[in-house]
Amino acid sequence: VVVQNANVVPDQIFAHAGCVKIVVEDSRKALAEFSNIFYSEPSKRLKLIGITGTKGKSTTAFYVKNIFEQAGFKCGLIGTIANYIGDREVKTMLTTPQSHEINSLFNEMLKEGCTHCVMEVSSHALRLNRVDYMSFTSAIFTNLTSDHMDYHKTQEHYFESKKILFDMIPSSGTVIWNSDDESGKKIVADSKAKKISYGAKKNSDVRIEKVDYDLDGTKFDLKWNENLYKAETSLVGHFNAQNAASAFAVAVANGIKPETAIEGIKTTPQVPGRFEVVAMKKKRVIVDYSHTSDSLQQALKALQHIVNNERKIYTVFGCGGDRDRTKRPIMGGIASSMSECVYVTSDNPRTEDPF
Structure with a gap:
């Protein structure tokens, strides 16, 4: 039994139960480390993509999952709406579950043949050590506006919490950032990973152009490596063109053909409760x-x-x-x-x- 405060439970109770008491400085961090070891470091055996930002995490996660499945991979998803082990839905209570629950989900994904997983990563999860010791290969930044001030108190604390994810990505990985958001460049500044930007600005690596939408969906152009791709989605709004562009960027960064990513964007169904x-x-x-x-x-x-x-x-x-x-x-x-x-x-x- 792991405890943070040695005086919370008397030693004789542990002795009577036949348990060993391990006292740690930080029980949340210890839980993340122990559960990672217990499940044999499952995230290292998956291509793990993290998504953080104030808005757009769920929609982007659904785009990414659908694109990878379009490319022939079995992909899990952990997020606000639900968790998915391939096509099997698992109900969720938190955007990012506790660390032992995440590692258990990774383990189940591996058992069922998943090779990839896309996960929404909340600022609370990053601050409260829920994703410590997890091996992300890519991360997406959607945007940053004011939220969760009851917890963070200041916008700077909120920003620094989100930034933790991008500092976790190794030099062999990729970070995807929104060039239309004023926090985008700053949040990936210290990352050693490859950087890919997306947005409407001319210098964006994945550039969004000619966005047009109605209640039936959205059409737009994506420019990547001097090539133009015509994209369409059943999801509505300029913000969903942005979400799709970030999913396109992480897909091509992970070796998926641009044409496959465009088809994956097109076939992504409406996301429950997201416009x-x-x-x-x-x-x-x-x-x-x-x-x-x-x-x-x-x-x-x-x-x-x-x-x-x-x-x-x-x-x-x-x-x-x-x-x-x-x-x-x-x-x-x-x-x-x-x-x-x-x-x-x-x-x-x-x-x-x-x-």
Whole structure:
């Protein structure tokens, strides 16, 4: 039994149970190390791709998984919506599970023939040692806006937490970063890995051009190595062109042909709860995670572009209880200024009184 505080449980209880007590300085770090050893360092036997950022992690993970499967690989996924061992879904409670749960999932993936795994990596997971001792071959940075201030307190602490992932990538690996985000270049600055940028800027390695979208999907061009690729996806919005571009970048970095990556982008199905379009007779309902002010603004901006003042936008949203209170009035202001009518729900109040 591993304990961080030697005085928490009396020695006689361990002796009576026939257990050995090991006292460590940091129980979270020890759990990551011990579970990694227990499962024989499973991440080293997978091509492990980590994705971090405020928005777009889940969608990008689904893109990456589908592209690798399009290329003939069996790929696992660990993320907010669900965990997948190949095609088998495993329910999840956290974006990034605890370290022993992750290593157990890696072990199951290997047993079922997975060669690759794509994992969403949250700032909490990086700070709380959940991915310590794991061997990532690639990492993707999506973007950085304000979030989780109830935990991080400052934007700088949030940034430094995200940066941990890119400092973990070895020189033989690749880091993919968003050149349209002001934190992109800085977050990969100290990485010894190969760097590939993506975005709309002219100097991006994977350049996004001519984005056009409606409620049926998005079409755009990708430029890579002086070649032009016509891309399309059933996912809606400029932000999903960005997510697709990052998935394209990590695919070609891992030896997948660009044409295969483009086909994988095209065949990626709608991601549950990520600007998910639900048809209801002549009406359309958009279900989107939008848990930050910036993501809500981007979702409503995309809708305004689509309806072009010809239809009214009705917004239903809420903010979880016992979490970052600072974003609530900001999100309320955005919703009211960009919608015909706003319905505010109590969401998940946790211990707060919703009334």
